[in-house]
Amino acid sequence: MDQLEDLIKGAINGSKLALSKLITLVESNPEVVKVIANFIWPKTHKAHIIGFTGAAGVGKSSLISSVVNELTLNNYSIGVLAVDPSSPVSGGSLLGDRVRMTNIRHSDNVFIRSMSTTSEEALPLKALLSIEILDALGYDYIIIETPGVGQFNVGISQFADTVILVLMPGAGDEIQALKAGIMEIGDIYVINKSDRPDADITFNQILFALNDVNRNDWIPRVLKTSATHRIGIKELINAINDHRSYLITTNKIEVKRMLRRTMELNLSIKYKITSKLNETLMRDPRVKNLYDLLVRGQINPLSAADGVLELMFKSN
Numbered sequence: 388m389d390q391l392e393d394l395i396k397g398a399i400n401g402s403k404l405a406l407s408k409l410i411t412l413v414e415s416n417p418e419v420v421k422v423i424a425n426f427i428w429p430k431t432h433k434a435h436i437i438g439f440t441g442a443a444g445v446g447k448s449s450l451i452s453s454v455v456n457e458l459t460l461n462n463y464s465i466g467v468l469a470v471d472p473s474s475p476v477s478g479g480s481l482l483g484d485r486v487r488m489t490n491i492r493h494s495d496n497v498f499i500r501s502m503s504t505t506s507e508e509a510l511p512l513k514a515l516l517s518i519e520i521l522d523a524l525g526y527d528y529i530i531i532e533t534p535g536v537g538q539f540n541v542g543i544s545q546f547a548d549t550v551i552l553v554l555m556p557g558a559g560d561e562i563q564a565l566k567a568g569i570m571e572i573g574d575i576y577v578i579n580k581s582d583r584p585d586a587d588i589t590f591n592q593i594l595f596a597l598n599d600v601n602r603n604d605w606i607p608r609v610l611k612t613s614a615t616h617r618i619g620i621k622e623l624i625n626a627i628n629d630h631r632s633y634l635i636t637t638n639k640i641e642v643k644r645m646l647r648r649t650m651e652l653n654l655s656i657k658y659k660i661t662s663k664l665n666e667t668l669m670r671d672p673r674v675k676n677l678y679d680l681l682v683r684g685q686i687n688p689l690s691a692a693d694g695v696l697e698l699m700f701k702s703n
């Protein structure tokens with residue numbers, strides 16, 4: 388456990404290698420955060436957490452790279468977490484192929500990490516804990532890339548202070564199909580690849596779709612960008628900072644924090660139940676018996692599950 392304290396101290400002193408190793412440990416066993424909890428949770432949290440979501444290939448990573456490059460010009464420190472459910476093998480690896488952020492300017496102020504997940508959750512526990520670590524280390528902005536596979540990632544508004552929904556020209560049909568889901572979650576809507584034709588059509592479709600949605604206070608911004616041509620990036624950052632000011636002046640930033648903490652607890656409970664269940668399943672012959680009965684059709688799956696849960700909670 389000394390190792391953990393050394394790593395967090397190294398990370399506090401600015402070592403990205405130490406930070407990277409620390410996150411790897413947290414990924415393989417979230418329980419380790421208990422040891423370093425005093426370094427993490429009492430800190431004054433100042434990071435602004437930005438979630439970028441949207442369908443595959445709309446340009447989330449490219450856009451994040453441009454935003455990061457712009458922010459570093461003003462000496463801000465930025466942590467980037469790219470959560471990728473499509474590569475279950477590379478858990479804990481550094482940048483995967485799908486994370487095209489290679490054009491981020493090298494800077495001591497930037498930490499990038501990709502994280503694979505097989506979970507269906509908006510964000511796995513390890514990613515939430517990594518956000519907390521980055522926050523405690525004093526990063527100004529923490530940017531999360533999550534894919535909106537099929538249906539957009541609605542859970543994102545539970546952990547991000549500012550949600551950016553990225554679309555591209557021609558996404559009109561998608562908007563129609565998903566209207567209810569996506570028009571409620573974005574604080575900022577970005578039509579990226581606006582160097583392509585039809586960007587204005589999509590822009591207007593989004594404005595129109597947002598008209599139907601009743602929102603209190605914050606009126607979602609709609610912007611056009613081109614990540615590859617570096618157009619609209621400053622405007623995007625201004626919109627992010629405006630939303631941040633809005634959250635602070637209305638004290639909604641506290642509500643966001645509460646939601647994130649609640650999500651941390653919920654995911655920790657799930658994690659512990661799953662771990663405990665796996666242990667019980669591996670150890671207990673009575674569980675195997677339930678499986679055998681199920682396979683032979685002598686018990687239904689829900690009753691068998693009741694049996695497993697009973698054993699699990701009794702075995703404590």
Ligand SMILES: Nc1nc2c(ncn2[C@@H]2O[C@H](COP(=O)(O)OP(=O)(O)OP(=O)(O)O)[C@@H](O)[C@H]2O)c(=O)[nH]1
Binds near residue numbers: 449580581616
């Ligand atoms: N024309 C144009 N192409 C862009 C723009 N932004 C990104 N691209 C291209 O679109 C492709 C996908 O970009 P990414 O940034 O990887 O998109 P993504 O949303 O992160 O993709 P996934 O993580 O795979 O879901 C790449 O070939 C980019 O070069 C843009 O503003 N204009």
Ligand SMILES: [Mg+2]
Binds near residue numbers: 447448486487
């Ligand atoms: Mg990407």
